[in-house]
Amino acid sequence: MKYFGSGHGACPGCGLPIAVKNVLEAIGPCFVANSTGCLEIISSQYGKSAWGVPYIHSLFENAAAVAAGIEAALKALGRTDEGPVVVFAGDGATADIGIGPLSGMFDRGHDVLYICLDNEAYQNTGNQQSGLTPTGSNTTTCPAGKLMPGKPGPKKDMVAIALAHKVPYVATASVAYPKDIRRKAKRAMEFEGPKYIQIHSTCVTGWGIEGKLAIPIARLAVETGLYPLVEYENGKLVRVRKIKKRKPVEEYLKPQKRFRHLFKHPKGHEIIEEIQRIADENAARFGLDVE
Numbered sequence: 001m002k003y004f005g006s007g008h009g010a011c012p013g014c015g016l017p018i019a020v021k022n023v024l025e026a027i028g029p030c031f032v033a034n035s036t037g038c039l040e041i042i043s044s045q046y047g048k049s050a051w052g053v054p055y056i057h058s059l060f061e062n063a064a065a066v067a068a069g070i071e072a073a074l075k076a077l078g079r080t081d082e083g084p085v086v087v088f089a090g091d092g093a094t095a096d097i098g099i100g101p102l103s104g105m106f107d108r109g110h111d112v113l114y115i116c117l118d119n120e121a122y123q124n125t126g127n128q129q130s131g132l133t134p135t136g137s138n139t140t141t142c143p144a145g146k147l148m149p150g151k152p153g154p155k156k157d158m159v160a161i162a163l164a165h166k167v168p169y170v171a172t173a174s175v176a177y178p179k180d181i182r183r184k185a186k187r188a189m190e191f192e193g194p195k196y197i198q199i200h201s202t203c204v205t206g207w208g209i210e211g212k213l214a215i216p217i218a219r220l221a222v223e224t225g226l227y228p229l230v231e232y233e234n235g236k237l238v239r240v241r242k243i244k245k246r247k248p249v250e251e252y253l254k255p256q257k258r259f260r261h262l263f264k265h266p267k268g269h270e271i272i273e274e275i276q277r278i279a280d281e282n283a284a285r286f287g288l289d290v291e
């Protein structure tokens with residue numbers, strides 16, 4: 001183990017260790033603040049640690065505030081040469097519970113890299129809906145049944161929220177593309193101030209998939225246009241991962257238990273059409289399709 005490695009207890013096929021390892025390998029020694037969530041549970045159990053860098057477990061809501069404090073303290077102590085400050089937080093901690101402190105951290109311009117590990121629900125406590133849960137997904141708080149065909153409404157657009165705060169570097173990434181994660185983490189460090197990267201990260205239990213399918217399914221999210229990989233510098237869209245032949249969203253939805261009901265529910269067809277519309281809109285908005 002160098003910065004993150006053996007000793008973690010993630011489910012086989014979990015995307016979190018892939019995301020964390022690649023970010024840390026790209027940026028090197030750093031100070032990590034990690035909100036409550038799966039990553040914290042699997043990596044910092046009492047008496048064990050998977051971290052090879054200074055690490056603090058914050059509360060669910062305040063990882064951004066803790067990181068801002070660490071960054072300010074390192075500045076005050078003249079210790080900025082010891083490494084950057086990084087937050088790892090789940091989608092619920094980012095888009096819901098911790099959005100106030102995150103907004104404050106962005107607003108005050110702290111020199112912090114904020115990584116949102118987006119596995120699209122509160123997976124640590126058993127797949128409850130978060131603001132980043134996608135349309136139609138079955139969760140324990142929006143269960144698919146007679147009345148409801150899974151999560152109503154779209155994912156919260158955290159990229160737009162970060163951009164609205166004038167965050168100088170904003171990107172999305174996926175565990176299916178580790179090289180891209182490393183490049184984006186490295187690039188982020190070239191910007192002074194807050195940086196936001198949202199990494200799509202598989203959850204084998206919440207999504208209801210086999211571990212061996214985790215990476216192919218993560219790749220399908222990108223190849224269907226449902227998880228566009230984009231990069232903004234100083235508010236300008238500078239890079240987009242193009243898609244040669246965009247796949248229909250059914251290919252991504254079918255292998256996952258969280259979407260299985262859509263193929264039998266009376267309203268399922270309508271929801272699948274809505275999900276396809278989201279993918280088509282992404283393709284048009286970011287120019288995903290190779291002409």
Ligand code: SF4
Pocket residue numbers: 009010011013014015016038042119123124202203204205206
């Ligand atoms: S529950 Fe999901 S996110 Fe948590 S360790 Fe297992 S696969 Fe990873």
